[in-house]
Amino acid sequence: MDTMGRHVIAELWGCDVDKLNDLSFIEQVFVDAALKAGAEVREVAFHKFAPQGISGVVIISESHLTIHSFPEHGYASIDVYTCGDRIDPNVASNYIAEALKATATEVVELPRGMGPIQLEKPKVKVL
Protein backbone atom coordinates (compact mmCIF):
# COMPACT_ATOMS: atom_id res chain seq x y z
CA MET A 1 0.00 0.00 0.00
CA ASP A 2 1.28 3.44 -0.92
CA THR A 3 2.17 5.73 2.01
CA MET A 4 0.59 8.79 0.37
CA GLY A 5 -2.17 10.39 2.42
CA ARG A 6 -4.15 13.59 2.90
CA HIS A 7 -4.73 14.91 6.41
CA VAL A 8 -7.40 17.57 6.91
CA ILE A 9 -7.19 19.47 10.18
CA ALA A 10 -10.33 21.48 10.85
CA GLU A 11 -11.12 23.90 13.64
CA LEU A 12 -14.89 24.28 13.94
CA TRP A 13 -16.22 27.26 15.87
CA GLY A 14 -19.72 28.43 16.70
CA CYS A 15 -21.09 24.88 16.70
CA ASP A 16 -24.40 23.82 18.21
CA VAL A 17 -23.67 23.30 21.91
CA ASP A 18 -26.17 20.46 22.43
CA LYS A 19 -24.88 18.51 19.44
CA LEU A 20 -21.30 18.87 20.70
CA ASN A 21 -22.33 17.07 23.87
CA ASP A 22 -24.45 14.31 22.29
CA LEU A 23 -22.31 11.18 22.06
CA SER A 24 -24.66 9.05 19.97
CA PHE A 25 -25.28 11.93 17.55
CA ILE A 26 -21.56 12.60 17.07
CA GLU A 27 -20.75 8.92 16.69
CA GLN A 28 -23.42 8.60 13.98
CA VAL A 29 -22.23 11.78 12.21
CA PHE A 30 -18.66 10.48 12.13
CA VAL A 31 -19.59 7.05 10.81
CA ASP A 32 -21.84 8.69 8.19
CA ALA A 33 -19.06 11.14 7.25
CA ALA A 34 -16.65 8.26 6.69
CA LEU A 35 -19.17 6.36 4.58
CA LYS A 36 -20.14 9.44 2.54
CA ALA A 37 -16.48 9.96 1.69
CA GLY A 38 -16.37 6.35 0.48
CA ALA A 39 -14.30 4.99 3.37
CA GLU A 40 -14.58 1.58 5.00
CA VAL A 41 -15.21 1.72 8.79
CA ARG A 42 -13.07 -0.63 10.91
CA GLU A 43 -13.22 0.53 14.55
CA VAL A 44 -15.34 3.09 16.40
CA ALA A 45 -14.43 4.42 19.86
CA PHE A 46 -16.03 7.44 21.52
CA HIS A 47 -15.79 8.73 25.06
CA LYS A 48 -17.92 11.27 26.94
CA PHE A 49 -16.25 13.37 29.59
CA ALA A 50 -17.76 14.83 32.75
CA PRO A 51 -19.11 17.45 32.99
CA GLN A 52 -19.05 17.78 29.20
CA GLY A 53 -17.09 17.16 26.00
CA ILE A 54 -16.65 14.18 23.72
CA SER A 55 -13.57 12.59 22.21
CA GLY A 56 -13.77 9.93 19.59
CA VAL A 57 -12.27 8.18 16.64
CA VAL A 58 -13.39 6.19 13.65
CA ILE A 59 -10.63 4.05 12.25
CA ILE A 60 -11.17 3.46 8.56
CA SER A 61 -9.28 1.22 6.16
CA GLU A 62 -7.88 4.46 4.76
CA SER A 63 -6.73 5.93 8.16
CA HIS A 64 -8.92 7.83 10.67
CA LEU A 65 -11.36 10.53 11.70
CA THR A 66 -11.16 12.10 15.17
CA ILE A 67 -13.03 14.70 17.18
CA HIS A 68 -12.57 16.52 20.46
CA SER A 69 -15.54 18.69 21.36
CA PHE A 70 -15.69 21.57 23.83
CA PRO A 71 -19.40 22.36 24.13
CA GLU A 72 -18.79 25.25 26.53
CA HIS A 73 -16.80 27.01 23.79
CA GLY A 74 -18.92 25.88 20.80
CA TYR A 75 -15.67 24.42 19.48
CA ALA A 76 -14.76 21.10 17.91
CA SER A 77 -11.33 20.00 16.82
CA ILE A 78 -11.56 17.61 13.85
CA ASP A 79 -9.06 15.48 11.94
CA VAL A 80 -9.81 13.51 8.81
CA TYR A 81 -6.86 11.55 7.47
CA THR A 82 -7.24 9.40 4.36
CA CYS A 83 -4.57 7.33 2.66
CA GLY A 84 -4.43 7.01 -1.08
CA ASP A 85 -6.04 9.28 -3.64
CA ARG A 86 -9.41 7.53 -3.93
CA ILE A 87 -11.04 9.49 -1.09
CA ASP A 88 -11.30 13.23 -0.50
CA PRO A 89 -11.10 13.91 3.26
CA ASN A 90 -12.81 17.27 2.70
CA VAL A 91 -16.05 15.46 1.87
CA ALA A 92 -16.08 14.06 5.40
CA SER A 93 -14.91 17.22 7.18
CA ASN A 94 -17.42 19.42 5.35
CA TYR A 95 -20.20 16.99 6.23
CA ILE A 96 -19.18 17.09 9.90
CA ALA A 97 -18.94 20.91 9.96
CA GLU A 98 -22.44 21.13 8.54
CA ALA A 99 -23.88 18.53 10.91
CA LEU A 100 -22.44 20.35 13.94
CA LYS A 101 -23.75 23.70 12.60
CA ALA A 102 -20.31 25.33 12.68
CA THR A 103 -20.50 29.05 11.87
CA ALA A 104 -16.77 29.51 11.24
CA THR A 105 -14.21 26.94 10.12
CA GLU A 106 -10.50 26.94 9.66
CA VAL A 107 -9.06 24.12 7.60
CA VAL A 108 -5.52 23.03 6.83
CA GLU A 109 -4.68 20.07 4.60
CA LEU A 110 -1.35 18.35 5.13
CA PRO A 111 0.11 15.75 2.78
CA ARG A 112 1.35 12.68 4.68
CA GLY A 113 3.78 9.95 3.75
CA MET A 114 5.32 11.88 0.88
CA GLY A 115 8.60 13.04 2.39
CA PRO A 116 8.84 16.67 3.53
CA ILE A 117 5.52 17.97 4.89
CA GLN A 118 4.26 20.80 2.69
CA LEU A 119 2.43 23.43 4.69
CA GLU A 120 -0.21 25.52 3.00
CA LYS A 121 -1.94 28.61 4.35
CA PRO A 122 -5.03 27.73 6.43
CA LYS A 123 -8.37 28.32 4.73
CA VAL A 124 -10.71 30.34 6.94
CA LYS A 125 -14.42 30.35 6.21
CA VAL A 126 -17.14 32.26 8.06
CA LEU A 127 -20.48 30.65 7.26
Added chain:
Amino acid sequence: MDTMGRHVIAELWGCDVDKLNDLSFIEQVFVDAALKAGAEVREVAFHKFAPQGISGVVIISESHLTIHSFPEHGYASIDVYTCGDRIDPNVASNYIAEALKATATEVVELPRGMGPIQLEKPKVKVL
Protein backbone atom coordinates in the same frame (compact mmCIF):
# COMPACT_ATOMS: atom_id res chain seq x y z
CA MET B 1 -11.89 23.12 29.86
CA ASP B 2 -9.69 25.35 27.76
CA THR B 3 -9.62 24.62 24.01
CA MET B 4 -5.86 25.13 23.76
CA GLY B 5 -3.97 22.10 22.47
CA ARG B 6 -0.70 20.99 20.90
CA HIS B 7 -0.76 18.59 17.96
CA VAL B 8 2.45 16.85 16.97
CA ILE B 9 2.45 15.31 13.52
CA ALA B 10 5.40 12.98 13.01
CA GLU B 11 6.52 11.11 9.94
CA LEU B 12 8.76 8.20 10.98
CA TRP B 13 10.91 6.61 8.30
CA GLY B 14 13.36 3.72 8.38
CA CYS B 15 11.49 1.97 11.20
CA ASP B 16 11.94 -1.67 12.18
CA VAL B 17 9.70 -3.59 9.77
CA ASP B 18 8.75 -6.36 12.22
CA LYS B 19 7.80 -3.89 14.95
CA LEU B 20 5.59 -1.97 12.48
CA ASN B 21 3.59 -5.13 11.94
CA ASP B 22 3.34 -6.27 15.58
CA LEU B 23 -0.05 -5.19 16.90
CA SER B 24 0.46 -6.04 20.56
CA PHE B 25 3.89 -4.35 20.57
CA ILE B 26 2.54 -1.16 18.99
CA GLU B 27 -0.48 -1.07 21.29
CA GLN B 28 1.81 -1.38 24.32
CA VAL B 29 4.20 1.29 22.99
CA PHE B 30 1.32 3.71 22.47
CA VAL B 31 -0.19 3.16 25.91
CA ASP B 32 3.27 3.51 27.47
CA ALA B 33 3.94 6.68 25.43
CA ALA B 34 0.71 8.22 26.70
CA LEU B 35 1.51 7.30 30.30
CA LYS B 36 5.11 8.53 30.06
CA ALA B 37 3.83 11.90 28.85
CA GLY B 38 1.58 12.00 31.92
CA ALA B 39 -1.69 11.40 30.07
CA GLU B 40 -4.70 9.44 31.29
CA VAL B 41 -5.74 6.60 28.95
CA ARG B 42 -9.48 6.32 28.21
CA GLU B 43 -9.96 4.12 25.11
CA VAL B 44 -7.64 1.90 23.09
CA ALA B 45 -8.50 0.64 19.59
CA PHE B 46 -6.05 -0.99 17.19
CA HIS B 47 -6.60 -2.81 13.94
CA LYS B 48 -4.32 -5.07 11.89
CA PHE B 49 -4.71 -5.07 8.15
CA ALA B 50 -4.05 -7.90 5.71
CA PRO B 51 -1.47 -8.51 4.38
CA GLN B 52 0.24 -5.97 6.68
CA GLY B 53 -0.04 -2.62 8.41
CA ILE B 54 -1.59 -1.44 11.67
CA SER B 55 -3.85 1.46 12.47
CA GLY B 56 -4.70 2.44 15.98
CA VAL B 57 -5.65 5.08 18.47
CA VAL B 58 -5.32 5.74 22.15
CA ILE B 59 -7.88 8.25 23.37
CA ILE B 60 -6.57 10.08 26.40
CA SER B 61 -8.33 12.56 28.67
CA GLU B 62 -6.15 15.15 26.97
CA SER B 63 -7.02 14.13 23.32
CA HIS B 64 -5.40 11.30 21.32
CA LEU B 65 -2.47 9.39 19.86
CA THR B 66 -2.77 7.65 16.48
CA ILE B 67 -0.62 5.51 14.24
CA HIS B 68 -0.81 4.13 10.71
CA SER B 69 2.07 1.81 9.91
CA PHE B 70 3.30 0.72 6.47
CA PRO B 71 5.79 -2.07 7.23
CA GLU B 72 6.66 -2.54 3.55
CA HIS B 73 7.95 1.07 3.46
CA GLY B 74 9.44 1.17 6.99
CA TYR B 75 7.11 4.11 7.52
CA ALA B 76 4.77 5.10 10.33
CA SER B 77 2.52 8.11 10.42
CA ILE B 78 2.03 9.34 13.98
CA ASP B 79 -0.16 11.98 15.64
CA VAL B 80 0.02 13.02 19.27
CA TYR B 81 -2.52 15.65 20.23
CA THR B 82 -2.67 16.91 23.81
CA CYS B 83 -5.01 19.55 25.20
CA GLY B 84 -3.86 21.99 27.83
CA ASP B 85 -0.30 22.88 28.70
CA ARG B 86 0.36 20.23 31.34
CA ILE B 87 1.59 17.60 28.86
CA ASP B 88 4.28 17.81 26.19
CA PRO B 89 3.20 15.69 23.17
CA ASN B 90 6.83 15.48 22.06
CA VAL B 91 7.59 13.24 25.04
CA ALA B 92 5.19 10.66 23.62
CA SER B 93 6.18 11.05 19.96
CA ASN B 94 9.90 10.82 20.75
CA TYR B 95 9.27 7.70 22.82
CA ILE B 96 7.35 6.12 19.93
CA ALA B 97 10.02 7.05 17.35
CA GLU B 98 12.67 5.43 19.53
CA ALA B 99 10.59 2.29 20.18
CA LEU B 100 9.97 1.80 16.45
CA LYS B 101 13.67 2.38 15.72
CA ALA B 102 12.99 5.22 13.26
CA THR B 103 16.16 6.36 11.48
CA ALA B 104 14.70 9.62 10.14
CA THR B 105 11.85 11.70 11.51
CA GLU B 106 10.00 14.75 10.36
CA VAL B 107 7.93 16.54 12.98
CA VAL B 108 5.50 19.44 12.81
CA GLU B 109 3.72 20.86 15.84
CA LEU B 110 0.43 22.65 15.28
CA PRO B 111 -1.39 24.67 17.90
CA ARG B 112 -5.08 23.74 18.13
CA GLY B 113 -8.06 25.58 19.53
CA MET B 114 -6.35 28.94 19.61
CA GLY B 115 -7.87 30.63 16.58
CA PRO B 116 -5.75 30.83 13.42
CA ILE B 117 -3.52 27.79 12.98
CA GLN B 118 0.13 28.85 13.12
CA LEU B 119 2.29 26.75 10.85
CA GLU B 120 5.94 26.30 11.65
CA LYS B 121 8.64 24.81 9.48
CA PRO B 122 8.86 21.00 9.86
CA LYS B 123 11.80 19.74 11.92
CA VAL B 124 13.70 17.03 10.07
CA LYS B 125 16.02 14.75 12.00
CA VAL B 126 18.20 11.97 10.64
CA LEU B 127 19.14 9.67 13.51
